[in-house]
Amino acid sequence: MNNDFQFIEINRHLADKKDIQQRQTEFVEIYRPNQKQHIESQASRCLDCGNPYCEWKCPLHNYIPNWLQLISENRLMEAADLVHQTNSLPEVCGRVCPQDRLCEGACTLNDDFGAVTIGNIERYITDSAIEQGWKPDLSDVHRRPENVAIIGAGPAGLACADVLARNGITATVYDKYPEIGGLLTYGIPAFKLEKSIIQHRRKILEGMGVKFQLNTHIGVDISFDDIAHSHDAVFLGLGTYKAIAANIPNENAQGVYQALPYLIANTKKILNQSSEEYPFIDLQNQNVVVLGGGDTSMDCVRTAVRQGANKVTLLYRRDEASMPGSANEVANAKEEGVNFIFNHQPIEIQVNDGKVVGVECLQTHLEFEEGNSRPSFKMIEDSNQCIEADAVIVAFGFQPNPTDWMKQHNIEVDIQGRVVVNRHEFTYQTSNPKVFSGGDMVRGADLVVTAIDEGRKAAIGILDFLT
Numbered sequence: 001m002n003n004d005f006q007f008i009e010i011n012r013h014l015a016d017k018k019d020i021q022q023r024q025t026e027f028v029e030i031y032r033p034n035q036k037q038h039i040e041s042q043a044s045r046c047l048d049c050g051n052p053y054c055e056w057k058c059p060l061h062n063y064i065p066n067w068l069q070l071i072s073e074n075r076l077m078e079a080a081d082l083v084h085q086t087n088s089l090p091e092v093c094g095r096v097c098p099q100d101r102l103c104e105g106a107c108t109l110n111d112d113f114g115a116v117t118i119g120n121i122e123r124y125i126t127d128s129a130i131e132q133g134w135k136p137d138l139s140d141v142h143r144r145p146e147n148v149a150i151i152g153a154g155p156a157g158l159a160c161a162d163v164l165a166r167n168g169i170t171a172t173v174y175d176k177y178p179e180i181g182g183l184l185t186y187g188i189p190a191f192k193l194e195k196s197i198i199q200h201r202r203k204i205l206e207g208m209g210v211k212f213q214l215n216t217h218i219g220v221d222i223s224f225d226d227i228a229h230s231h232d233a234v235f236l237g238l239g240t241y242k243a244i245a246a247n248i249p250n251e252n253a254q255g256v257y258q259a260l261p262y263l264i265a266n267t268k269k270i271l272n273q274s275s276e277e278y279p280f281i282d283l284q285n286q287n288v289v290v291l292g293g294g295d296t297s298m299d300c301v302r303t304a305v306r307q308g309a310n311k312v313t314l315l316y317r318r319d320e321a322s323m324p325g326s327a328n329e330v331a332n333a334k335e336e337g338v339n340f341i342f343n344h345q346p347i348e349i350q351v352n353d354g355k356v357v358g359v360e361c362l363q364t365h366l367e368f369e370e371g372n373s374r375p376s377f378k379m380i381e382d383s384n385q386c387i388e389a390d391a392v393i394v395a396f397g398f399q400p401n402p403t404d405w406m407k408q409h410n411i412e413v414d415i416q417g418r419v420v421v422n423r424h425e426f427t428y429q430t431s432n433p434k435v436f437s438g439g440d441m442v443r444g445a446d447l448v449v450t451a452i453d454e455g456r457k458a459a460i461g462i463l464d465f466l467t
């Protein structure tokens with residue numbers, strides 16, 4: 001099928017999705033497995049345009065055209081090796097990156113012919129290679145005597161451990177949760193990312209010599225002092241977990257929930273890890289209103305659908321084009337029956353007897369200013385409207401939550417609570433020379449792929465520091 005006009009003869013086509021009825025009830029991925037022939041023909045749509053904008057736009061600068069070429073020639077294991085040269089968790093990025101804003105949005109074919117399905121192909125390469133026994137070849141790596149502690153087994157910490165292991169350094173990853181992955185396991189729902197994916201990656205990392213010490217809360221079970229003294233360097237990838245409040249009347253009423261505890265409790269139930277800290281919230285037969293327009297709110301609406309909610313509505317203060325999440329996820333939510341109300345700002349949670357009965361909101365007007373990628377908005381007076389609700393989920397994002405021990409150990413944070421890095425000699429080094437950091441706790445709540453990028457770069461900083 002290889003020819004120069006493949007992109008005209010073959011349309012862009014993602015993996016097939018499962019039936020809507022099945023999707024609305026199951027906490028499993030919505031895409032059917034990719035067929036080899038389908039992937040090869042989709043990969044050969046790449047024009048090899050000479051100036052790969054996709055590669056520039058990918059935060060990891062993946063060698064996209066090169067691995068598309070390899071997979072179109074049925075050279076799976078070589079493609080998997082190349083994918084892993086720049087990405088520590090390609091099977092995850094292939095599933096959860098907002099590709100329409102990153103690699104695929106920059107593909108030369110995007111406007112007129114439909115972008116190459118880069119994310120789906122990255123996912124196929126990694127899944128298939130791992131299924132066929134792919135492992136990184138570390139036979140040339142010389143083990144080094146230093147040991148590094150990584151606090152936080154989210155994508156930033158795992159990426160840091162991956163690069164350190166490939167350079168002969170033993171990393172021990174500490175996490176307070178019983179499983180690795182951070183938000184990949186406990187935040188992002190299984191219909192976007194099945195939990196077995198992270199468990200496969202754990203085996204690969206363990207095979208590379210990475211050690212995991214889970215159920216270990218640093219600052220509670222072990223002091224940071226002990227960690228710092230018993231390791232040659234420390235990487236912090238603790239994420240951001242302080243929910244941004246709605247700041248409207250009655251936001252603590254019965255029936256109002258925060259997004260992350262809602263999602264974590266649901267995932268823990270699926271994993272049979274139910275805990276008192278995260279009591280399960282069952283929204284079956286309820287009218288649910290979710291406030292916010294990012295990835296988290298999209299995950300909440302789709303979780304509520306699967307729990308059997310009566311009606312699920314997402315309320316967002318700007319228009320659809322300004323939503324920060326992935327357009328694919330918005331489309332998936334719409335297919336699954338979620339009702340979207342754009343250009344409305346919630347101003348009050350309405351209650352009866354202390355229990356939520358609705359959300360009062362005002363219509364908004366957007367103002368587009370030159371130089372600003374997202375429009376600002378103004379509320380329109382007297383445009384009040386009430387949306388009935390039995391349950392409201394607040395999904396307005398997260399702020400950093402620096403710990404006490406950071407200050408005690410001279411780890412500087414900025415006015416927003418983000419760890420300050422890169423002011424000193426080595427990449428991603430904090431104000432404490434022995435401590436490095438990356439991911440959401442450095443850049444604020446962002447993406448999996450940017451957390452991976454920073455974890456990898458911090459590992460290079462650590463290697464330089466140790467050398």
Ligand SMILES: Cc1cc2nc3c(=O)[nH]c(=O)nc-3n(C[C@H](O)[C@H](O)[C@H](O)COP(=O)(O)OP(=O)(O)OC[C@H]3O[C@@H](n4cnc5c(N)ncnc54)[C@H](O)[C@@H]3O)c2cc1C
Binds near residue numbers: 098299447
């Ligand atoms: C609901 C939701 C959906 C999302 N969906 C997407 C998406 O579709 N695509 C996308 O690209 N991004 C998405 N994101 C964002 C993405 O998950 C994060 O940007 C990314 O996980 C950040 O990685 P991290 O390693 O910095 O932190 P985290 O993933 O938060 O990991 C931090 C880890 O540190 C551990 N930890 C914290 N403190 C301690 C301590 N004191 N001791 C021990 N362990 C500790 C935590 O238990 C956790 O495991 C989503 C986020 C949320 C909340």
Ligand code: SF4
Binds near residue numbers: 097
């Ligand atoms: S890591 Fe994300 S942005 Fe980069 S190629 Fe893969 S899917 Fe695209």
